[in-house]
Amino acid sequence: MSFELPLIYPITDSNISGLTHAEQTARLINGGAEVVQIREKNLGAGEFCEAATAALVVAREHGVPLIINDRVDITLLVGADGVHLGQDDLPPDAARRLLGPFAVIGYSTHNLEQAVAAAAMPINYLAIGPIFPTGTKANPDPVVGLEGLRAVRRALPQIPLVAIGGITSKNVRSVIQAGADSVAVISALLREPDRIDESMREFKRL
Amino acid sequence: MSFELPLIYPITDSNISGLTHAEQTARLINGGAEVVQIREKNLGAGEFCEAATAALVVAREHGVPLIINDRVDITLLVGADGVHLGQDDLPPDAARRLLGPFAVIGYSTHNLEQAVAAAAMPINYLAIGPIFPTGTKANPDPVVGLEGLRAVRRALPQIPLVAIGGITSKNVRSVIQAGADSVAVISALLREPDRIDESMREFKRL
Numbered sequence: 001m002s003f004e005l006p007l008i009y010p011i012t013d014s015n016i017s018g019l020t021h022a023e024q025t026a027r028l029i030n031g032g033a034e035v036v037q038i039r040e041k042n043l044g045a046g047e048f049c050e051a052a053t054a055a056l057v058v059a060r061e062h063g064v065p066l067i068i069n070d071r072v073d074i075t076l077l078v079g080a081d082g083v084h085l086g087q088d089d090l091p092p093d094a095a096r097r098l099l100g101p102f103a104v105i106g107y108s109t110h111n112l113e114q115a116v117a118a119a120a121m122p123i124n125y126l127a128i129g130p131i132f133p134t135g136t137k138a139n140p141d142p143v144v145g146l147e148g149l150r151a152v153r154r155a156l157p158q159i160p161l162v163a164i165g166g167i168t169s170k171n172v173r174s175v176i177q178a179g180a181d182s183v184a185v186i187s188a189l190l191r192e193p194d195r196i197d198e199s200m201r202e203f204k205r206l
Numbered sequence: 207m208s209f210e211l212p213l214i215y216p217i218t219d220s221n222i223s224g225l226t227h228a229e230q231t232a233r234l235i236n237g238g239a240e241v242v243q244i245r246e247k248n249l250g251a252g253e254f255c256e257a258a259t260a261a262l263v264v265a266r267e268h269g270v271p272l273i274i275n276d277r278v279d280i281t282l283l284v285g286a287d288g289v290h291l292g293q294d295d296l297p298p299d300a301a302r303r304l305l306g307p308f309a310v311i312g313y314s315t316h317n318l319e320q321a322v323a324a325a326a327m328p329i330n331y332l333a334i335g336p337i338f339p340t341g342t343k344a345n346p347d348p349v350v351g352l353e354g355l356r357a358v359r360r361a362l363p364q365i366p367l368v369a370i371g372g373i374t375s376k377n378v379r380s381v382i383q384a385g386a387d388s389v390a391v392i393s394a395l396l397r398e399p400d401r402i403d404e405s406m407r408e409f410k411r412l
Contacts, residue, residue, distance in 0.1 A: 044294025045276070070251070073279035077300050088250025094283050 003065070003082070003104045003124045005160045005182040006034035008203045010189050011069070012055070013039060013136065017190040022054035024196065028189065029062045031200025037084050037106075037184075039069035052078045067106065072098050082106065082124070087114065096122040106162065110141035115152045119159050127184060128152050130165025131175055136186050140165070146178040153179025172206050209271070209288070209310045209330045211366045211388040212240035214409045216395050217275070218261070219245060219342065223396040228260035230402065234395065235268045237406025243290050243312075243390075245275035258284045273312065278304050288312065288330070293320065302328040312368065316347035321358045325365050333390060334358050336371025337381055342392050346371070352384040359385025378412050 010033050012024040019027075021038045028036050038055050040048045052068055056078050059066035065081040068074055072095045075083040082104025083095055092107050099105065108127045109115040118126050130140050131149055144152075149163055163180035168188040175183050189199045216239050218230040225233075227244040234242050244261050246254045258274055262284050265272040271287040274280055278301045281289040288310025289301055298313050305311065314333045315321040324332050336346050337355055350358075355369055369386035374394045381389050395405045 044292075045296045046294055046300075049296055049300060071279065073277065073282070073296060073300075073304060076279070076304060077296070086250075088252055090251045090255055090279060090283070094255060098279060098282060 005125055007182055009035055009162055009182045009184045011037040011039050011184055011186045013186050013190055016187055017193045019193055021051045022058050025055040025058045027196035028200050029064050031197035032204050033200055035065045037067040037069055045071060049074045049077060056080055067104060092121040092123045112151050112155060116155055119156050125160035125162055127162040127164050129163060131163050132166025134166040146174060149178045149180060169202060169206055211331055213388055215241055215368055215388045215390045217243040217245050217390055217392045219392050219396055222393055223399040225399055227257045228264050231261040231264045233402035234406050235270050237403035238410050239406055241271045243273040243275055255280045255283060262286055273310060298327040298329045318357050318361060322361055325362050331366035331368055333368040333370050335369060337369050338372025340372040352380060355384045355386060375408060375412055
């Protein structure tokens with residue numbers, strides 16, 4: 001289970017970018033992404049599986065790990081590097097049973113209680129958020145804030161911690177200073193699809 | 207791949223019955239069901255997985271096969287007997303790869319063209335519908351009708367064929383006569399939750 005979280009953790013969103021997951025993956029990697037998560041809430045599983053396969057081809061060409069949001073079966077089928085699970089998805093221990101000891105399993109939490117519970121689960125990293133208000137999710141959980149992030153970091157000094165939700169080039173430094181090992185970024189990278197790679201480079205310079 | 211389709215193929219729906227999948231499974235089996243498919247479109251995968259586990263305990267107690275709608279990963283995790291896939295779900299060959307040669311795989315089709323294509327896939331049975339108008343699905347496909355069912359039967363004389371959509375005690379005989387090996391029933395069995403077992407018995411007597 002040795003998965004090194006990069007500082008910037010980009011996640012695809014075809015609603016925001018208007019691009020395929022493979023194309024978003026290519027642009028993000030061109031901008032220096034060291035991991036990509038693909039997330040798809042509109043397509044059926046069949047189409048998502050095809051999209052994941054195409055994205056994985058791109059990721060493999062560049063040796064970049066690819067994480068699939070939600071679907072453990074698609075992760076297995078395409079042979080992706082891991083899965084990112086939400087509170088309503090299959091639980092991490094179930095995913096671990098299916099994916100084996102070497103898959104990367106990430107898990108979203110939305111408050112200190114969930115984060116502490118998650119730390120005992122067979123996961124490689126824990127996500128916490130939304131740190132700031134976000135427009136990416138239809139029914140977002142209450143904002144955790146930097147203070148909430150600090151509290152999670154204090155309670156769980158060891159666990160690899162990804163902060164997510166409303167993170168931009170303006171606030172990313174404060175999020176890292178509050179204890180995140182990594183920041184997940186969606187809108188701020190994808191909103192201008194023609195310069196995804198440049199946006200990715202800018203984030204890496206911050 | 208020797209799965210014998212029973213004449214009546216009940217499918218659970220907690221929206222209609224107001225009951226858990228385990229409770230619906232118990233009542234259907236008490237009424238003589240020889241297979242049960244559990245279908246869940248509202249719960250997250252984690253809760254569906256728990257519901258499937260509970261339903262499988264009931265099914266195993268009675269030696270009745272349990273089929274999971276849509277989620278191949280949940281089918282694998284709980285060790286159910288098979289999965290039923292729709293046109294938007296993972297394709298049957300992907301499910302077969304994950305579930306192995308002995309799992310039951312069913313596949314929904316909605317017209318002759320889809321049915322003929324499906325017949326070449328690694329499935330155990332093919333579902334065709336909606337035969338009649340139905341209220342169970344949010345955006346139902348165009349009605350296939352008995353004539354459409356007959357056309358599928360003529361084109362595919364060998365494949366185990368499940369008719370679905372709007373089937374009631376009043377029209378079930380005509381559906382079998384049109385060539386179905388089995389009829390999937392939801393609303394007509396579940397609408398009166400207090401007499402699911404009796405309704406199941408009535409269907410079996412038809």
